[in-house]
Amino acid sequence: MAAWRLVLIVAHKDLRAELRTKEAINSSFSFALVILLLFSFAFDPTAEVTREISGGLLWIAFAFAGALILNRSFAREQPNDCLDALIAAPVPSAALFLGKALANWLLLLGVEAFCFPVFGIFYNIRWTRQFWPLLLVVVLGTWGFTLIGTMFSALTVNIRLREVMLPLLVYTVMTPCLLAAMQATSLLLAGEPLAGEAAVWLRFLIGFDVIFTSLSLILVETVLAG
Amino acid sequence: MAAWRLVLIVAHKDLRAELRTKEAINSSFSFALVILLLFSFAFDPTAEVTREISGGLLWIAFAFAGALILNRSFAREQPNDCLDALIAAPVPSAALFLGKALANWLLLLGVEAFCFPVFGIFYNIRWTRQFWPLLLVVVLGTWGFTLIGTMFSALTVNIRLREVMLPLLVYTVMTPCLLAAMQATSLLLAGEPLAGEAAVWLRFLIGFDVIFTSLSLILVETVLAG
Amino acid sequence: MIAVAVEDVWKFFGDYPALREISFTVEPGECLALLGRNGAGKTTLLRIIAGFSPAGRGQVRVFGRTARAVETRRLTGVLGHGIAVYDELSAIENLTLFGKLYGLADPERAAREWLERTGLERVAHGLVREFSRGMRQRLAIARAFLHDPKLLLFDEPFTSLDDRAIAVLQSVLRDGLLRGCTIVMSTHQLREAMELATHVALLNQGRMVHRCERPPEMLSDPGWLYARYGDL
Amino acid sequence: MIAVAVEDVWKFFGDYPALREISFTVEPGECLALLGRNGAGKTTLLRIIAGFSPAGRGQVRVFGRTARAVETRRLTGVLGHGIAVYDELSAIENLTLFGKLYGLADPERAAREWLERTGLERVAHGLVREFSRGMRQRLAIARAFLHDPKLLLFDEPFTSLDDRAIAVLQSVLRDGLLRGCTIVMSTHQLREAMELATHVALLNQGRMVHRCERPPEMLSDPGWLYARYGDL
Amino acid sequence: MRKNIIYVLAVVAAVLLVRNLEVILLRVPVDAEQGNVYRNLYFHVPSAFTSLLGSILAAVASIAYLVYKDLKYDALAVATVEVAMVMLTVTMVTGSIWARVTWGIWWTWDARLTSTFVGWLLSIGYLVLRTAIEEPTARARISAVYAIFASADVPIIWFSIEWFRTQHPAPVLRAGGYIDPAMKSALYWNVPAILLVGVILVLLRLRQEEMRRELDGLRRLAHTLS
Numbered sequence A, B: 001m002a003a004w005r006l007v008l009i010v011a012h013k014d015l016r017a018e019l020r021t022k023e024a025i026n027s028s029f030s031f032a033l034v035i036l037l038l039f040s041f042a043f044d045p046t047a048e049v050t051r052e053i054s055g056g057l058l059w060i061a062f063a064f065a066g067a068l069i070l071n072r073s074f075a076r077e078q079p080n081d082c083l084d085a086l087i088a089a090p091v092p093s094a095a096l097f098l099g100k101a102l103a104n105w106l107l108l109l110g111v112e113a114f115c116f117p118v119f120g121i122f123y124n125i126r127w128t129r130q131f132w133p134l135l136l137v138v139v140l141g142t143w144g145f146t147l148i149g150t151m152f153s154a155l156t157v158n159i160r161l162r163e164v165m166l167p168l169l170v171y172t173v174m175t176p177c178l179l180a181a182m183q184a185t186s187l188l189l190a191g192e193p194l195a196g197e198a199a200v201w202l203r204f205l206i207g208f209d210v211i212f213t214s215l216s217l218i219l220v221e222t223v224l225a226g
Numbered sequence C, D: 001m002i003a004v005a006v007e008d009v010w011k012f013f014g015d016y017p018a019l020r021e022i023s024f025t026v027e028p029g030e031c032l033a034l035l036g037r038n039g040a041g042k043t044t045l046l047r048i049i050a051g052f053s054p055a056g057r058g059q060v061r062v063f064g065r066t067a068r069a070v071e072t073r074r075l076t077g078v079l080g081h082g083i084a085v086y087d088e089l090s091a092i093e094n095l096t097l098f099g100k101l102y103g104l105a106d107p108e109r110a111a112r113e114w115l116e117r118t119g120l121e122r123v124a125h126g127l128v129r130e131f132s133r134g135m136r137q138r139l140a141i142a143r144a145f146l147h148d149p150k151l152l153l154f155d156e157p158f159t160s161l162d163d164r165a166i167a168v169l170q171s172v173l174r175d176g177l178l179r180g181c182t183i184v185m186s187t188h189q190l191r192e193a194m195e196l197a198t199h200v201a202l203l204n205q206g207r208m209v210h211r212c213e214r215p216p217e218m219l220s221d222p223g224w225l226y227a228r229y230g231d232l
Numbered sequence E: 001m002r003k004n005i006i007y008v009l010a011v012v013a014a015v016l017l018v019r020n021l022e023v024i025l026l027r028v029p030v031d032a033e034q035g036n037v038y039r040n041l042y043f044h045v046p047s048a049f050t051s052l053l054g055s056i057l058a059a060v061a062s063i064a065y066l067v068y069k070d071l072k073y074d075a076l077a078v079a080t081v082e083v084a085m086v087m088l089t090v091t092m093v094t095g096s097i098w099a100r101v102t103w104g105i106w107w108t109w110d111a112r113l114t115s116t117f118v119g120w121l122l123s124i125g126y127l128v129l130r131t132a133i134e135e136p137t138a139r140a141r142i143s144a145v146y147a148i149f150a151s152a153d154v155p156i157i158w159f160s161i162e163w164f165r166t167q168h169p170a171p172v173l174r175a176g177g178y179i180d181p182a183m184k185s186a187l188y189w190n191v192p193a194i195l196l197v198g199v200i201l202v203l204l205r206l207r208q209e210e211m212r213r214e215l216d217g218l219r220r221l222a223h224t225l226s
């Protein structure tokens, strides 16, 4: 059977399980709100300066809130030892990984779609001026950190101290991706077009996505059935 | 036997177990560094404005990094069902809770002690100008969020979805405490004395600590052996 | 004094009654084996007696006191599936810790004594993390017996143990019975339990449908009780 | 063709050899019971045969192919302690999912068929979360058998099951054997295993010290093999 | 045998270092613009170079481990990561001192400095991750995957000065700017000296790691026998 069908089956399974209870997605979204709230204490959100850094704020909120969804990705398989059953099934590890990453990516995009308007209101930001370029950056940036998050979720699924280790590992490795996404987003939110510096960051983001997608697909079999 | 001896025994056990491997403390400290890094992307840390909000940044870093230590507090008891043994022992739940909170508090203060100089260098901030008032605020603020964190760690230790629910619950409840600590710290870092606004926030912090300490001690028996 | 007195205990999970009007007593020195199919309520009942969770209705008395009373806890030893010792601490540190929590006069000595009894004195300072399954199990036994409890509560103690580990556990339990301890345990491995049990009780869907002295038939045919109440 | 061929397999955890020069073959239709004390290496060996982790040295062939080959995985059914079905999905969704992953022609039909065989057709659309222990175990069995595997690998399948659940599992396994499946299982509950086993193998500290047809003595005295190799 | 090699290398390194120190401190002229701080250069650059080389070697060793499943490659990977981290620390410290004098601040968040810091955190992450996994084979496998992911930061550190506008200067050496030949040769002589120090440290750590592994195995064996 074509590998992409397996990818879809896995993604569909994860989405269905998640959407049935909406646990991760709800708490991820609420957590994003809490983070925005915390930040609004730390800074005066209406100040002009804050608006300049809004891209950064937004991606920090995405990264922290998204981690709740990403961590759960493989942790979801633990309670009944389901991961063993998936590894034992005649599904290439790469397909399994892509399926899970795909599901996570869609869930994250969903959460982000809710965050944007809320954020716009709280921080008084017009985010629709460069809508399509912004969408592109968000989609690529989210894919980058979904990849890393899903991979590390798989990597640490069986280690004691998962929760303690994950943030350190994940955020460090995904910094280049986050940095690029933040900078590009800040520029686009400021109304600049996707050219010059923003374009450089975008290219950087694409490079990151390509390299890390390939690395993940190559290494995932070792990670799961090493 | 006097209850405080039991408190010390429990705290000593937790500290010993942690210091033997230093897992939580290492990753908490490194995660604090990662957060400083992430923030530095979002804001230009050398700008004057950023220095004004440094108290906020610092406490957000403490809160997120500290959560790693707090989450582990009761999670540490899970692997071999140790919690059952503690609950079965003739130790009042309040003593158990205080012991764990005490250990967490000391660990957090240790991590924070490392963070301050690093933060000072990276963000170019002089934090020694109001040293003693600052210490007071840090100690009280840390106790407040240790309390909440430890309590929720106990509350969620047995639920599936621990990792997903915890951040949301904890940060929402500890917001007042964080807010007060942030504001007081920002003022003190800016070199102002512990009077006027800063003193108001300090009193708020003390109120929070007193109320939540009592609440926790009253409720913990229900939480653990409900 | 009666060791365990369970009076009309109910336990609800939501609306679902996991235990219904359970009443029984255990005399000191008895060894009661709780039998019952998966989901019958054995674990739930043991946890209530151990004070881990409160009964929904009815009450439990252990040596005349409530299950959560500090004095009761001092008299009770619990051993579930988990070994309940800390991986990061050494064998002796673990036992000393629990000795202190139980307020023993000389925790160190009690710890050494039990390490010796369970044959662990040579690895007293080894971290539990590095112990093999059998060694961990012995340490768990030492922990449960350390404070010389009068009532022992065991949930499926024989599960996943090999023949040798089962023999060790049985001999420690037998010693306990000789010293006058009271034992309540749940198990599916009837054969191993029947050698010790003086009484048996059968739970079915949260009700106690039978309680009696262990019939001699059950030594040779452990399924006897199930067969009698087979299709309940 | 030989069902499972294990050739000179070693497995190291660090420098510690959990398995040492294990070699044996299992013919199609055999039911091999792996015995051995706690820590002998049973789980490790089963996981290597199932392809969950690679051998450190030596090789495993399942129907002539490596353990991780996709074709091998299609022919193998695995059941460990965990039931390996999703709590958030219904029984039929679970089975259909695995049917699809195994590339069955009509996953839906296979799922219904196995729900019927395990007596779960009435709760096909119930979420697994709401199932009792026994129902979950049956669903797990259905999942393991769904794709009509030729080789079944079971790790302590009888642990924590009550008499009735054990009977169900035994009957399904017996059916499998009649249809020509090959079974390799580990267990400490010798009595339950011996009714099925055609062969037994004894592991001791990572070595296979004995392998033979199941001696008739073991039906009445399951400890026989341990007794012979008792203090290895 | 190995021990003898280490001794020989140590002697060579010592001779080289003494010779270089004499040249650096007494012979080469003072920089026209910067004064004496510029002598940092002779340690700043070689240690940066050694550490980047170390990170690359660690990634190669990790790939070798995943291919050959031989724990000696794992030992090589840890040893190089540790030494690379030490070297990177030297770079950061010398750089900070230099920056304090020439730029007036200890730290700034330009691309070179930030990516260096990320690299440092990545090695911390690697080492912390290793403490969380007891079983040596799983530890080797998981940390190898992490090291491969982390190595993506090396080119970013290297090229950051070309890709982005940085406060950190682009090296005059390569860009064809003018530098006093005496300075140049002193720098060129100190690169092999520091590199050699790195090699010696790696060899020492390697021995230590091997002995520890042996000890672990023996202890486990002893426990199973009792």
Ligand code: HEM
Binding pocket: E041, E044, E045, E048, E049, E091, E092, E093, E094, E095, E096, E098, E099, E100, E102, E106, E107, E112, E113, E116, E117, E157, E168, E169, E170, E171, E172, E173
């Ligand atoms: C691995 C990363 C690094 C490499 C490869 C590197 C390399 C260099 C090189 C080749 C120079 C000499 C430039 C010249 O030709 O004048 C230099 C200068 C310098 N570096 Fe670095 N460096 C690194 C990291 C850092 C860090 C982390 C800091 C600060 C904390 C730093 C601070 C400086 C300073 C202050 C100078 C002198 C700048 C000036 O002359 O104005 N460097 N570095």
Ligand SMILES: Nc1ncnc2c1ncn2[C@@H]1O[C@H](COP(=O)(O)OP(=O)(O)OP(=O)(O)O)[C@@H](O)[C@H]1O
Binding pocket: C013, C018, C036, C037, C038, C039, C040, C041, C042, C043, C044, C045, D132, D133, D160
């Ligand atoms: N935390 C819980 N939440 C909801 N229901 C529960 C919970 N614990 C137990 N139950 C239900 O209560 C009933 C009794 O469970 P219990 O674990 O006591 O059975 P048991 O006799 O120990 O079974 P087993 O032999 O499988 O261990 C079961 O139907 C179970 O589903």
Ligand SMILES: Nc1ncnc2c1ncn2[C@@H]1O[C@H](COP(=O)(O)OP(=O)(O)OP(=O)(O)O)[C@@H](O)[C@H]1O
Binding pocket: C132, C133, C160, D013, D018, D036, D037, D038, D039, D040, D041, D042, D043, D044, D045, E135, E224
């Ligand atoms: N992940 C692991 N890391 C380190 N050592 C392990 C690991 N898994 C197993 N071992 C060791 O390998 C040996 C064999 O373990 P295994 O789990 O295969 O035994 P087993 O025969 O299944 O025992 P049991 O009857 O207790 O299930 C044991 O000494 C165990 O400590």
Ligand SMILES: [Mg+2]
Binding pocket: C042, C043, C044
């Ligand atoms: Mg039970």
Ligand SMILES: [Mg+2]
Binding pocket: D042, D043, D044
């Ligand atoms: Mg096993």
